[in-house]
Amino acid sequence: MSFSTLIGLFLGLTIVLLAMAMGSSILLFINVPSIMIVFGGTIAATMIRYSMAEVFNAIGMSFKVLKPTDDIQDLSQLIDLTEEMLRISRKGGMLALENIEVNNAFYRDGVRMLVDGYSKDLVQQSLKEQNKLLVDRAETSSGVFSAIGDAAPAFGMIGTLVGLIQMLSNLSDPSTIGPAMSVAMLTTLYGAMIANLFALPMADKISSWAHAEANRQHLIIDAIESLASGHNPAVMRDLLLPYLQGKKAKSEALNGKES
Template sequence: MDLGTVIGIVLVMALLAGAMSMGVGVGAYIDIPSVLIVIGGSIGALMISFKPSQMKSFTKIFMIAVKPPEEDKAELIKKLIGFATKARKDGILALESEVNGEPNEFLKKGLSMAIDGNEPDTIRDLLEIDMEQTSTRHKINGSMFSQWAGLAGAMGMVGTLIGLVAMLLNMADPSAIGPSMAVALLTTMYGAIIGNVVGTPIAIILGIRNDDETLVREMIISGIMSIQSGDAPRALEAKLLSFLAPIERVSQFD
C-alpha cells in the first residue's frame, strides 16, 4: 500500500473537518441539494464521457493509486541476470522450465518468444506494441479522474448559479435566502474539494504509476534482447542499471 497517498488523503480530509468543527461545526457544511448537484451531476457527466466498461473499473482504478502493484527493480535485474547466466551456459532453451512458472506475464511472454526462436526485431515490436497499448489504456483510465476534477468544479459553478437564482427569486422571504445561499456556496466548496483532494491528485499519481510500469517493461525488453543475443551478465547488468536513478544503482558483482 502506498502510505503517502493514503496519509495525504486522510490528512487533508482531517484538516478540513477540523477547521470546519472549529467554526460552526461540520454539520453546517453538509447540504443534500449540493451533494446531489456536485457529486451526482459530475458522476452523471462522467458516465456520458466514458464507456460503461470503463466506469465499472472506477473503484478498481482508484485502488491502483492507493495500493499499486509494485515490481522490485533490483529483484528484476537479479532475475534477468540469472536468466542470462543460465542461457549463456546451457543455451536459451534451458530457460523453458523456469519461464513456464514466471509470474510476470510480460516477461514470460517475451522470453517464451525468444525460446521459440522468434527474430529479435519481431519480439521487440510485439512487446513494444503491448507496452504502448497498456500505457494508453492506463492514461485513459487516469483521465477519468482528471475529467472528474474538471466536471466537479463545473457542477459546483452550476450549483452556485442555481442557488443564486433561487435566492434572487425569494428576496421577499428572508427564511428562503439562507438555504439558497448555502446551496450556492457549498456546491462551489464540494466541487473544489473533489477536484483538488481526489480528482487531480489521483490522476497525477496514476500517471506516475503508469510511468513506473512502462520503465519496468522497458527494462524487461532490454533484458530479453540481451539474453537472446548472448550478452555477458555484467554487460546486461550495466545496461539495466542505467534505467535506475544513480542512488539506486547497486551492482551484484561488486
C-alpha cells in the same frame, strides 16, 4: 503500495473535517441538493466525455496504482534477475529457465514465450504492444480523472448560481434565505474538494505511475532481448545501465530542488 497517496488523502480529509467540526456541527455541511448537483452533474459530464468502459478502466487503474503488488519494482533487482537467468540459459538453454521464479508479471510473460520457443522478434513485438496498451490506457484514465477535476468545480459554480437564484427570488420570505445560501456555498465547497483533494491528484498519480511502469517495462524488453541473444552478463549490464543512470539523475535533480 503508494502510502503517500493514502496518507495524503487521509490527512486532507481529516484536516477539513476537523476544521468543520471545530466551528460548528458537521451536519451543517451535509446538503442533499448540493450533493445531487455536484456529484450528479460531474458524473454526467464525465460520462458524456468518456465511454462507460473508459470510466470503469480508470477506476480500476486507480486501484492498481494504490494496491500492493508482488511484482519486482526496483530496476537494479530486475537487472540482477536478468544476470541470473543469463548465466542459467547460457549453460542449460532456454528450457532451463522454465523453473525460475520471476516475480514480475510482464517479465514472466516474456520469459514464458522464450521458453515456449517464440522468436525474439515475436516476443519483442508482443511485449511492446502490451507496453503501448498500458500507456494508452493510463493516458485515458488520467484524462477521466482530469475531466472529473474540471467538471466538479464547474458544477459547484452552477449550484452556487442555483442557490443565489432561489434566494433572490424569495427575498420576501426570510426563512428561505438560509437554505438557499446553504446550497450556494456547499456546492462550491463540494466541487473544490472533489477536484483538488481527489480527482486532479489521482490524474497526476496515474500519469506518474504509468511513466515509471513504462520505463520499467522498457528495461524488461531490453532484458528479454539480451536473454534471447545470449549476451554476456557484463554486456547486458552495460546495455541496461542507462535505465539506472536515468533514475539516479532524476533522484539527484529532485534532491537539488529540495535543497
